[in-house]
Amino acid sequence: MAADQTSIVVPPSLSAKVVGSFAYLTVKDRLPTILTKVIDTIHRNKNKFFEEYGEEGIQAEKQTISLLSKLRNELQTDKPIVALNDGLADADSWNRYLLRQQGLQGDQEVVSWFKSPWLFVECYMYRKIQEALWLNPPISDYDVFNEGKTQSFFESQQAIMTLCTYFEGISKNIDDISEHHLQLHFNQLLKVSLWGNKCDLSISAGMENSQKSSPIDSLVSLQPFILVDHSDAVWSTLISTRRQQQSGKACSTRVDIVLDNAGFELVTDLVLADFLVSFGLAHEVRFLGKSFPWFVSDVTSNDFHWTIRQTMAANHKWMSQRGVQWQRYVKEGVWSYHDHPFWTQPHEFCDMATEAPDLYATLQEANLVLFKGDLNYRKLAGDRDWDHTAGFEAALRGFGPAPLCSLRTLKANIQVGLQPGQGSKLSSQDPDWMTSGKYAVIQFYSPNSEQ
Template sequence: MAGQPASLSGRDVGSFAYITIKDRIPQILTKAIDSLHRHKSKFFEKHGEKGLEAEKKAISLLSKLRNELQTDKPMIPLVEKFADTDIWNQYLDYQQSLLGETDGKARWFFSPWLFVECYMYRRIHEAIIQSPPIDDFDVFKESKDQNFFESQESVIALCTYLQELISTLEVLDENQLKNEFFKFLQISLWGNKCDLSLSGGETSSQKTNIITSLGELQAFILVNDMEHLWALLRPGKETETDSAAAVRVAIVLDNSGFELVTDLVLAHFLLSSRLATEVHFYGKTIPWFVSDTTRRDFTWLVEQAKSSSDKYLSRCGLDWESYLKVGKWVYHDHIFWTLPHEFCAMSQVAPDLYTELQKAHLILFKGDLNYRKLTGDRKWEFTVPFHQALNGFHPAPLCSIRTLKAEIQVGLQPGQGEELAASEPSWLTTGKYGIFQFDGPL
């Protein structure tokens, strides 16, 4: 697009995009292959010889994919018919049309990093759906579930804190309520550190009680627009006539496991404190970026919480189940979230989803991938305003809540990025720093 900086890509040797394509993605593919190997006997028990043949086929397709990537072969169209196949192949054609110097073929190290990474996960899905009867197998399920179980202490600490707070909400003054709101926002932010795609699928569970760390973590929030969120949602903001009006908050989810718990706890607080009357969650239709939340992950986690032997966690689970039943919580999935498009294309590519998001009073976009899609994953200067990088994407007031795990950040103060780079060369990619970056009418 005219006037837009170039996309991040693997052609920048030594960049995080380059390291991801060269090392992290092959490692994730190897783990996906291992996961299929380990389930061999289960496939046999369930499906007999057909299960074994399917496992072999899926492994051979993933091995072929890994080889294409490591030898920088051209990226090929998808073949298995699925709801999004045609959109993907059109997008691949579009990417080819932008490339002159690589014989008109999109390649792994030359194409935009965002596209390459999304394409790789979509090809993993294709390998699985081409291998019935194991075509509903989630190669990342085990590591997602493990993340939840290994974070049990932190999960219980959060649910205990929430349930004890709920009983005192009526007596909190506005300032105390605001402080609790900020606390739950920060819990949700730092929950975003638990990212399995960043660790190449290695465990990344939360071992410490996040609540007790909030004070010391505050120094690592580079952009802090929490006040804007409070101004939007705070009680008493509406006029007397519409005090019963619905207030919808949308949360575009990122990782399952511990991070999802932090998002559910935030959503639970929003309802209990009447800062929102309904919360809509948006997840992925297929397994994505190792640990991203699918409908199965969402319902599985609520079920796990409900059946926990810990009274506070199980009480949360029961509350969450009832919110879903009565429609105060709504879970949505849509194929757009697993397309390679940046969000400024949503109104054209998925007008139904854009219209749905316009109904929200506030949209919270969790995590790094959402930030990359919000800003087009481009080589923006650090000081470019967030509003400008959104490139026309404004369905409703929105806020990115992310810890930094990619070489992209906008909306910083002059000199802020350079200062960080001088003291910590890898500040953009370790997940150590976080942002609450708001865009909307103030």
């Protein structure tokens, strides 16, 4: 059942205006570092631009760097946020959002980098990176984060091979596996996908996000760090449809995965999706990603298809076999990749039904929606200063197109749905528990049932 929205006191948005907060340190230190790396990457590739486009490429490189340097200066000196004027299709939506922020802040404060909602200004920075490239053809389509994403994939090869070998072992018994063992394997792969979210380039400002150790072997030692674990509820949602099908009822299960990071995390998502299809827990999986490079390591269409091709080409029997199967799923339409402008905008997800009704209606057709990662969690809960004991459903503020689950390692100072005293105990044991990526949650909500 939906929560009574009128009874919920909605806390303020997290913001860099709180000096010393994680939002403040992100805007002060991490975002300028990311911009500097973007500028360096474009400069390092100027010879490539010259080889491909001649003098036009060099001119585009210089002008893009000039725009990004100006952006960095505006960020560091807390200048007002300015409207977008690049003619891209989403500019009007962004500018309407900015006007709303100006209305909310009134005459007391301008909408600036340090005085506005953290979620908004962080998203705005990535949108402005896209603007700087877009305004400078012929390098408009250049992915400034591609090098880090591909490096993450290649440096995680051993872990990927281990995961594909594990999958091969369980798929040998595909016809006579018991429901109990099926659930055990599902829980394993759901948690591999969860912990894959530790591999995040935006939190490390682009430094390191590969997986070196065996993702299966580490699950037992990581279990105590899962603060909320609703994996049984996720399993119940999937198995109920499978049972209906086995009893002769005509039904089809669709799982949507709202992706986060490319590299190793994406591979864990693909393996989980492969398991769901192979064992009849889903008949269709839709992967929802970004329409342009975003938050350093987020998945784009290019990343999705590149990862499948690289897995196919691997010099490892079980890894390449999975890649071939994934390509087959895509060709047959069992798997599909989709992006939407809403995913690269600053809106909280409770605004989706109004701002992107077509996307909301599409999600309503899914039997389960998995939201990967920290940014999706921030948008699910509105990136607000919630009490840790506030309910997950309450924080969603009416968002519930379908049964949904957040798989997230904590990298921002927001967390709801904890038991009384759990948050204060964690704070006394580990002051950085909300931002280190050491802890995780599997949080489930279904609009069809009471929590």
